Amino acid sequence: MVRSPGQGKTQFMRLKIELSMDSLTARMGSLKTFLANMALITAGSCIFAVGLNGVLIPQQFLSGGLTGLALIAHYLLEDLNVGLTYFVLNIPLLLLGWFYVSKRFAVYSVLGIVVFSVAAGTLRVSPPPLQDPMLAALLAGVVCGAGSGIILRSSGSAGGMDILAIYLNQRWGFRPGSTIFASNALILTGGAFLFQLEPALYSVVYMYTAARLTDAVITGFNQRKSVLIVSDESRAIAREILARTDRGVTFLKGCGAYTQRDKEVIFTITALTELPRLKAMVYRIDPEAFMVINDTLEVLGKRHGTRKVY
Numbered sequence: 001m002v003r004s005p006g007q008g009k010t011q012f013m014r015l016k017i018e019l020s021m022d023s024l025t026a027r028m029g030s031l032k033t034f035l036a037n038m039a040l041i042t043a044g045s046c047i048f049a050v051g052l053n054g055v056l057i058p059q060q061f062l063s064g065g066l067t068g069l070a071l072i073a074h075y076l077l078e079d080l081n082v083g084l085t086y087f088v089l090n091i092p093l094l095l096l097g098w099f100y101v102s103k104r105f106a107v108y109s110v111l112g113i114v115v116f117s118v119a120a121g122t123l124r125v126s127p128p129p130l131q132d133p134m135l136a137a138l139l140a141g142v143v144c145g146a147g148s149g150i151i152l153r154s155s156g157s158a159g160g161m162d163i164l165a166i167y168l169n170q171r172w173g174f175r176p177g178s179t180i181f182a183s184n185a186l187i188l189t190g191g192a193f194l195f196q197l198e199p200a201l202y203s204v205v206y207m208y209t210a211a212r213l214t215d216a217v218i219t220g221f222n223q224r225k226s227v228l229i230v231s232d233e234s235r236a237i238a239r240e241i242l243a244r245t246d247r248g249v250t251f252l253k254g255c256g257a258y259t260q261r262d263k264e265v266i267f268t269i270t271a272l273t274e275l276p277r278l279k280a281m282v283y284r285i286d287p288e289a290f291m292v293i294n295d296t297l298e299v300l301g302k303r304h305g306t307r308k309v310y
Contacts, residue, residue, distance in 0.1 A: 017268075037108055040154035045116040046123065048147030048158070052082070054125035055140040062191040062203040064184020065161035066090060070120075072191050074239060083121025087113060090159040097163045100171075108113050112151065113159035137202045141209025148210065149217025152176055176218065181211040224299045225275055229266035229282055230254065231289035238266055245274060269299055 056071065063071055070085040090113050098106035130136045151158045152166070161183045165176040175178060182208045192200035231237055238249045252265040270278050275293070282289050 036156040038111065041108065041112040041151055041158060042115050043069065044147045044150030044152075044154075045112065045119045045158050046147070046152065048116065048144050049119035049123045050125050051140045051143030051147065052120055053123055054127055055130075055136055055143065056206070057082075058127040059136045059202070060195075060199050061137065061206055062188050062195065064187045064207055065155055065180065066093070067160055068184060068187040068191060072187075072194065075195065081121045083117040083119070086120060086160070087117040090163075093159060093161075093163040096167060099131050100167055108154065109159055109163060112154075116151075116158035120252045130188075133199075133202045134205065137205040138209055140214055141206045144206070145210035145213025146217055148180070152214065152218055175215060178211065178215075180214065181207055184211075209261040224269045224271055224296050226230070226296050226299075227266075227268050227270060227275075227278065228252075228292040228294075229268070229289055230263060230291075231266070231282070231286045232263075233286040233289070234264040236285050237282055240285060241268055241278070243267075245270065245278065246279065247274075269296070 051065070052063075055061070057074070060075070061071075062068055066086055066089045067091055070082045073080050073085050074082045079295055094106060094109060094113070096108050128136075128139065130139065147160075161180050164183065165174070165179040168174040169176050169178050185204075188200060188203055188207065191203075229237060234251065238251070241247055241249050247268050247270055248268045252267050254265040255261065255265040268278075281293070282291060
């Protein structure tokens with residue numbers, strides 16, 4: 001069958017329109033992702049700045065990382081702007097992010113550093129009426145840790161040790177909160193020699209709380225329980241789990257050391273809220289079943305979460 005020139009032109013125009021629509025959809029998706037990431041970075045930076053200017057500085061607490069260096073410089077020279085100092089200190093780490101994490105991550109980080117520096121340098125907050133330094137340290141940890149976690153849920157960071165934390169997490173799997181806490185401790189030790197020891201000790205409480213909150217915000221919505229079930233009714237239990245909980249089930253091959261009998265060990269992941277229901281389901285089918293329940297730091301995969309790509 002021979003197509004007329006008009007038909008060929010029509011098909012070409014149709015293909016061109018489809019490609020244009022696909023390109024437009026891709027650009028809209030990229031714009032949506034960019035705006036979502038910037039919203040996270042902006043919100044997290046503002047929250048962190050509230051804790052910084054509202055609690056840390058009024059209480060003369062120390063911090064770690066580049067924020068700690070900026071605070072030390074501010075305490076030594078009161079006219080030195082914390083936000084501007086933080087921006088200057090970030091330049092070497094930006095190069096690390098550009099060459100070893102990803103260029104997209106570095107671009108987001110530049111924007112994040114600008115947003116955070118402006119927020120830290122200009123946002124003024126009335127200090128809460130707290131007389132107990134311990135309560136102030138806990139409050140600062142909650143606020144700043146939540147802000148840092150929100151920033152790290154984006155595809156960038158607000159600079160500082162966040163860039164180093166992402167680099168180490170990508171390369172060796174170190175937890176971001178633990179990396180930040182370790183680096184903070186080094187700078188905190190130096191700050192303790194320059195200032196009184198008591199604020200430095202309260203700052204340890206702040207940093208520990210902030211590190212835990214950072215990890216909780218990043219992975220807290222993705223924490224699950226891993227469950228191992230050993231039972232002679234493994235097939236019936238697996239069918240029940242698949243039918244009633246919409247969770248996946250994997251059979252692991254096992255062998256009883258005493259009985260020398262082969263067994264199918266059930267491995268499954270469940271949410272904490274679903275755990276009582278799972279227990280009741282298993283023991284209704286087999287009262288003699290053996291269950292092992294473990295905490296998980298993070299679960300990635302189908303229906304549980306995806307690995308963040310920076």
